[in-house]
Amino acid sequence: MDDVFAELSREVLSGSGTPLNKAFAKMGFRPTYKQGFADDYNYTVKDFSDLTDGVILGKIIELVTGCPPGSLISRLRNPGGDRLRKIGNVKVCLQTACDRGVDLGAVKAEAITGANKEAILKVLWREQMRSAIYDEHL
Numbered sequence: 001m002d003d004v005f006a007e008l009s010r011e012v013l014s015g016s017g018t019p020l021n022k023a024f025a026k027m028g029f030r031p032t033y034k035q036g037f038a039d040d041y042n043y044t045v046k047d048f049s050d051l052t053d054g055v056i057l058g059k060i061i062e063l064v065t066g067c068p069p070g071s072l073i074s075r076l077r078n079p080g081g082d083r084l085r086k087i088g089n090v091k092v093c094l095q096t097a098c099d100r101g102v103d104l105g106a107v108k109a110e111a112i113t114g115a116n117k118e119a120i121l122k123v124l125w126r127e128q129m130r131s132a133i134y135d136e137h138l
Contacts, residue, residue: 053079054089065100
């Protein structure tokens with residue numbers, strides 16, 4: 001938020017000399033919003049490697065299994081190129097899918113993180129099958 005206040009101070013209050021965040025603080029306003037990495041994440045899928053960090057896979061699982069919006073994504077960490085974080089994210093995604101009734105068999109997080117196409121397709125297919133069966137019984 002500080003960078004937003006700094007930019008607004010430069011653009012709007014250029015002659016006042018008081019930074020916007022300090023002016024708001026004098027009025028008792030304290031901003032608390034923190035934007036998470038998932039809010040700015042690019043959810044475009046171009047190939048299988050886009051699904052390997054768990055973020056897009058998590059969003060797909062949320063949508064297909066009927067999880068409340070943000071309930072899975074909020075539990076993930078910013079992968080930032082770190083293999084262990086990616087594996088952790090994928091494990092959270094797979095566990096959530098299992099908890100929501102998706103039979104994933106023996107799919108391992110390491111296989112998905114390693115861009116194993118068969119493992120990724122298996123997860124996507126089984127999610128879709130679970131969704132189709134669930135919708136059929138409604």
